[in-house]
Amino acid sequence: MEPDALDDLCSAAEGRDATMEWDWRDRTRVGHGGERDCHWERDFSRTANPMTPDGVSRVFESSYPTSRQRPADDYCSFRAAAAQYLGVEPSQVVPTTGATGAIRLAIDATVEAGDSVVLARPSFAEYEREVRLQGAKPSFVAEDALLEVDPDPYALVIVAAPNNPTGWLPEDRRLARLVERCRDAETPIVIDETHLAFADRVSMAGHAGTIVVRSPSTTFGLPGLRAGFAVATGRLRDRLDAGRLPWAIGRPAEAAIVHCMDHPEFVSTSRRVVASERDRIRESLPDGVDAPPSSAPFVLLDLGDSAAVDRLLDVGRERGVAVRDARNFRGLDTHVRVAIRSPADNDALVETIAAALE
Structure with missing residues (x-):
């Protein structure tokens, strides 16, 4: 995260810089x-x-005593449950504090000051905010046109499947072609699958050059637990795991979400x-x-x-x-x-x- 970008954000919120293209109604938070x-x-x-799934409140309550200790930072149980849930390897799962934690981690690991990132308009406002906090510039295109974009000029491509707030879901074949073009251009792509469980589509998790964002706490009706994860392979996965915050998910939340992911x-x-x-x-x-x-x-x-x-x-x-x-x-x-x-x-x-x- 760029310190100058933080100053710019604060200045925009205070109305000191009228040239900044903030669309957040003079607020530093979205x-x-x-x-x-x-x-x-x-x-x-x-x-x-x-x-919410049956039994989850019982699991959460029974795990309350574990909140007296920090969670084990390897998150073996969580990684294993998430991997089985999505059909990937446990080592490819990177635990985060909700989907927003995964989004911040993905952008922080791939974007530098001065870079350009392409995303849909409209879309989840945290994408833009995180890009700007890196000192980078977001470029906006219509959600359908995003699937045909040339990834070569960009440091990162961000796609939501489905998109928030429209509910638009990218066509499988076109999204797969975009992933392939990003891989050929060596441009990482973030696919936010926070709401994909409601669409009966196969996840793109596990594809090379792709960072998939998931929010099981949203999927299972428990957004207050703030449990999420990213999925990536190879060098991207290594960078995410090296940069993630320790103890990102508390023990009761981990136990509850592990229980939920065992109920497909x-x-x-x-x-x-x-x-x-x-x-x-x-x-x-x-x-x-x-x-x-x-x-x-x-x-x-x-x-x-x-x-x-x-x-x-x-x-x-x-x-x-x-x-x-x-x-x-x-x-x-x-x-x-x-x-x-x-x-x-x-x-x-x-x-x-x-x-x-x-």
Whole structure:
């Protein structure tokens, strides 16, 4: 991480440098939704699985005494469970504090000051933030055009599968061709598979020149545990493992996630439930709301104008329904993102949207 880049970020937040192209509304941190909405009855701003596997609370509680000690930094059990879950070698798994920890580690290991990194617009804002913190420059292209980009001029390519906030999922063949072009150009590619478990697609983990990011705490409905990992091979893997923070995942969290990754049937079941509810939400929306297809546990809604977003946020507050204001994503001025929850909660969401737009 470049010290000068940190100073630039602080200066931009304080409004001292009007030439900086920050799109974060004068904030040094990126807003994601959900952080301050725990008291809301129904929170659609978070994108984790609405369900959790059986027995996970018991495992977490029984492992509480281990929190009196630091975890073993080799994370043998975690690596083995993650490797079996994805079909890779345990040595290729690099434990991190959530997916964001893996994203920071991947960018830190591959990008230097002055480099250029290509990513989709819109996309998860932490990509841009981490690139800028390295003193590098992000280059933005439309998500579909990202699959046809020439990787040669770039130090890194970042693709989300599915993309956040749109739910767009890259076509397998085109993504595989991009991975091959990146390998030929010796340009690493990060594939963020945080929400891939909801799409019934095969992971790209284990491909040479590729860093895959995974978030089992999101997949299994436990985002507060902050358990993630990266997968890479060869020299890339060595650099990630050398640069990772020690003790990145606490012992109770590790035990809970290891338990979860041993339940693949839960993933397939929750995938079907989420897909069914996602389709039902899209079909039930009032006229005038555009909701493109999504392969993620959320849907991006275009309400038509920014004032409609404000009205929905106000009505949501009155009804205890939180949605993700998506206007701080690049290129989105009239959008909200809504996560998939239980059928009763989803009914309340649709009713809230209809009330806001009537």
